[in-house]
Amino acid sequence: MKRHALSTRIWHWINAVAFIVLFGSGLTISNAHRYLYWGDYGFDPADAWLAVMRFPSWMTIPQRYDLAEARDWHNLSAWIFALALLFMWIASLINRHFWRDVATSPGDWSPRRWLEVIKSHISGDHEKPAKFNPLQRIMYGVVLGILLPLMVFTGLAMSPGFEPIAPWLVDLLGGRQSARSLHFLAAWALAGFAVLHILLALLPSQWKELGAMITGGKKESRHG
Amino acid sequence: MADTTRRAMLAGMAALPAAACTELAETGPAGDLFDAAEDWHRAAHRALASRQALAPEYAPDERSPDIRGNGSLTVDTPEYREQLANGFADWRLEVGGLVANPLSLSLADLKALPQRTQITRHDCVEGWSAIAEWTGPQLSRLLDEAGVREEANFIVFRCADTLYGRAYYESVDMVDAYHPQTIIAHELNGEPIPEKNGAPLRMRIERQLGYKHAKYLTGIEAVASFDDIHGGKGGFWEDVGDYQWYAGI
Numbered sequence: 001m002k003r004h005a006l007s008t009r010i011w012h013w014i015n016a017v018a019f020i021v022l023f024g025s026g027l028t029i030s031n032a033h034r035y036l037y038w039g040d041y042g043f044d045p046a047d048a049w050l051a052v053m054r055f056p057s058w059m060t061i062p063q064r065y066d067l068a069e070a071r072d073w074h075n076l077s078a079w080i081f082a083l084a085l086l087f088m089w090i091a092s093l094i095n096r097h098f099w100r101d102v103a104t105s106p107g108d109w110s111p112r113r114w115l116e117v118i119k120s121h122i123s124g125d126h127e128k129p130a131k132f133n134p135l136q137r138i139m140y141g142v143v144l145g146i147l148l149p150l151m152v153f154t155g156l157a158m159s160p161g162f163e164p165i166a167p168w169l170v171d172l173l174g175g176r177q178s179a180r181s182l183h184f185l186a187a188w189a190l191a192g193f194a195v196l197h198i199l200l201a202l203l204p205s206q207w208k209e210l211g212a213m214i215t216g217g218k219k220e221s222r223h224g
Numbered sequence: 225m226a227d228t229t230r231r232a233m234l235a236g237m238a239a240l241p242a243a244a245c246t247e248l249a250e251t252g253p254a255g256d257l258f259d260a261a262e263d264w265h266r267a268a269h270r271a272l273a274s275r276q277a278l279a280p281e282y283a284p285d286e287r288s289p290d291i292r293g294n295g296s297l298t299v300d301t302p303e304y305r306e307q308l309a310n311g312f313a314d315w316r317l318e319v320g321g322l323v324a325n326p327l328s329l330s331l332a333d334l335k336a337l338p339q340r341t342q343i344t345r346h347d348c349v350e351g352w353s354a355i356a357e358w359t360g361p362q363l364s365r366l367l368d369e370a371g372v373r374e375e376a377n378f379i380v381f382r383c384a385d386t387l388y389g390r391a392y393y394e395s396v397d398m399v400d401a402y403h404p405q406t407i408i409a410h411e412l413n414g415e416p417i418p419e420k421n422g423a424p425l426r427m428r429i430e431r432q433l434g435y436k437h438a439k440y441l442t443g444i445e446a447v448a449s450f451d452d453i454h455g456g457k458g459g460f461w462e463d464v465g466d467y468q469w470y471a472g473i
Binding site for chain 1: 258261262264265266269272273277279280282286289290291347349351352354430432433467470471472
């Protein structure tokens, strides 16, 4: 078995492109009404829990303010993002990637282990383990299991044409405007993860890992 | 100096996908994909829910304190001012196009029809929402009385207001036209619709975004296609800003 299965690598790069387009076009959509609310309704800035900054044009897709075109990019890449996520989840359950690499065991939840992992990373003397460390398992678990699916479900909950299919979903998320707020928060949590993820991948000690996400890497030894 | 270069480079890197997207959107294939995605949304929504599946309705105490006025906030003509002053006593709603019996209805005629009252949420394409109670006859009732002909594929809504010097109009297909919550509202929260919200008549198309809910309604027209109507894309915002004709997402 290679370090990263072909399905994982295909999903990783498709997801990376879809996420960039979704995030950039999402910032344009955010610029259309820069206030976030909790509950079912909200239109008055006085009722907003957050007044969002206006995102500058170099961050947005498209670069001029064009809500219709941003929605076109957003809604097209949402299909790619959601179907790829579904494909990745099915593949990870079938090829046991999820159980082997992501699912945590009780030992992973020890703050002492986390400190050890961080210390060994800072000192740079950690050996390349065959498996993910506890912090990686937890972070990837939160991203794959919570944040990415939450983007899909909060996105669906904002569609008035989808709502008659599953009105309970909108209620479960606390109402349409709550779904919108959660969509925004999860998007920024994912952007934060992406920045950290890219910075760590660009550390010289990780270059092999970056290559492995493209080629699949060396076959992993069972006892390595 | 070095710092400026580095910052410019970082900004340039971040802007790269945006610039690539702009380039793609302005060439053919991306536009075709956008249109295809719009069809997938409509097909998926209709495959997963029944054609008559209802948008959620709320309890009276769940209404928002107001419903924001957006887009046109009035009709800037002396005729409209006069109508507003006399309580729209002479306002007519014309039902025509591909129908067997064209109708011309007064507000009193519309109020004499069976009424539907619904407390629903209005979602603007910009992102905000408001909840209000709307009352009026179902569009299906008018279409049945007018006798829509087989060749009709869409219902076009004609409006009294103009934006950027162009007449506002909108359209839906027959599924949404015959949906039980598609009503011609004349009351908002138990009162005649205020000027900013589209007095005296406004469409409610509850499974779609706000720009479908045409205000200051003057006419309903059954058509085979909207190729020859204004910009040919089926609605004001569709023509002016290239907004999606199917506004269910």
